[in-house]
Amino acid sequence: MALLEIKDLRAYYRTEVYGIHRSVRAVDGVSMELYPNEIYGVAGESSCGKTTLIKVMSGTIKPPLQIESGCVLYNFDGFQVDMANVDPDNLRQNVRWKEISYVMQGSMSVLNPVRKIMRTFEDIVGTHEGIPDRRRFVEETRDHVRKLGLPADVLDLYPHQLSGGMRQRVAIALATVFHPSLIIADEPTTALDVVVQRGVLQLLKDIQAESGNTVLLVTHDLAVHANVADRVGIMYAGRIVEEAPTQTIFHAPRHPYTQHLISSLPVIGDKTAKASLSGAPPNLANPPSGCRFHPRCPYAMDICLTQSPELLPVADRHRVACHLVTESAI
Ligand SMILES: Nc1ncnc2c1ncn2[C@@H]1O[C@H](COP(=O)(O)OP(=O)(O)O)[C@@H](O)[C@H]1O
Ligand code: SF4
Numbered sequence: 001m002a003l004l005e006i007k008d009l010r011a012y013y014r015t016e017v018y019g020i021h022r023s024v025r026a027v028d029g030v031s032m033e034l035y036p037n038e039i040y041g042v043a044g045e046s047s048c049g050k051t052t053l054i055k056v057m058s059g060t061i062k063p064p065l066q067i068e069s070g071c072v073l074y075n076f077d078g079f080q081v082d083m084a085n086v087d088p089d090n091l092r093q094n095v096r097w098k099e100i101s102y103v104m105q106g107s108m109s110v111l112n113p114v115r116k117i118m119r120t121f122e123d124i125v126g127t128h129e130g131i132p133d134r135r136r137f138v139e140e141t142r143d144h145v146r147k148l149g150l151p152a153d154v155l156d157l158y159p160h161q162l163s164g165g166m167r168q169r170v171a172i173a174l175a176t177v178f179h180p181s182l183i184i185a186d187e188p189t190t191a192l193d194v195v196v197q198r199g200v201l202q203l204l205k206d207i208q209a210e211s212g213n214t215v216l217l218v219t220h221d222l223a224v225h226a227n228v229a230d231r232v233g234i235m236y237a238g239r240i241v242e243e244a245p246t247q248t249i250f251h252a253p254r255h256p257y258t259q260h261l262i263s264s265l266p267v268i269g270d271k272t273a274k275a276s277l278s279g280a281p282p283n284l285a286n287p288p289s290g291c292r293f294h295p296r297c298p299y300a301m302d303i304c305l306t307q308s309p310e311l312l313p314v315a316d317r318h319r320v321a322c323h324l325v326t327e328s329a330i
């Protein structure tokens with residue numbers, strides 16, 4: 001059974017300035033499923049809606065963001081939660097941290113700058129489960145960070161005393177205290193240099209392999225997905241335009257946008273100029289009609305200007321939203 005089923009999700013930022021209403025259609029018709037024991041990568045250029053999608057998944061929706069329609073259903077062990085209609089108390093007490101945890105870029109938002117790391121663990125564990133025996137709690141926390149390959153002494157430091165990579169590892173250690181069913185990581189390594197990045201990603205991979213939970217990894221960096229993800233979903237302008245096992249995305253992409261992303265990846269020794277896409281990513285307050293990629297697509301046809309292509313299966317576990325591909329598959 002799927003851990004998470006999202007059906008036709010729409011989530012918009014609705015603002016009003018001087019009486020002028022504006023809605024940014026950041027997530028606009030996303031359907032996808034996440035399964036236990038997989039790492040799912042979400043890729044796509046900046047502003048395509050990746051962070052908005054995970055705000056909805058993690059239940060951290062705040063105005064001006066609102067869910068317009070759709071279903072975001074979790075099947076946890078023994079209970080279900082629809083993020084579109086969840087009771088905030090239930091979310092706080094039973095879901096956040098315990099079933100879903102969220103590792104953000106930079107990690108400072110979860111680490112309190114004026115408190116030692118141990119105090120942040122104490123806050124989170126204290127709020128969710130209480131700490132009846134402090135000595136035991138300290139011992140277990142030290143064991144937990146040691147298991148993740150961190151020196152237990154980091155717990156006695158302040159966040160600013162740690163390197164960026166170490167802070168990110170601490171954020172992952174915090175995210176895994178309750179062994180959640182889903183760990184969501186939003187650009188977790190974007191601010192880090194490549195060598196440090198590798199260590200942080202390896203940590204996420206090791207945790208996933210050991211616990212068999214689900215990791216949703218969001219990054220614009222395709223090289224990271226190639227190394228880490230089992231499946232990849234490519235987002236463009238608020239929608240998933242292609243989804244497939246990682247090997248397929250990299251070796252047999254079908255959507256013209258995915259093909260462009262893959263062909264523009266650097267190859268060692270290849271000095272030929274890479275073709276760039278014409279035009280800019282669309283404005284999500286006023287997205288193009290039909291296929292949102294049509295103004296930039298070299299294969300655009302008449303139908304692409306008026307009809308939005310559905311994300312349809314073209315092979316086992318491979319879905320594509322493109323008239324060219326799905327018509328030729330019929
Ligand atoms: N608080 C906000 N108010 C209005 N628009 C927003 C807000 N946050 C993000 N957006 C817009 O939503 C779109 C998607 O943003 P985001 O989900 O952050 O994309 P990504 O994570 O892929 O870079 C962008 O056009 C962005 O400008
Ligand atoms: S639907 Fe049309 S415009 Fe969109 S990617 Fe396919 S061919 Fe290009």
Ligand SMILES: [Mg+2]
Nearest residue numbers: 050051052187
């Ligand atoms: Mg983002």
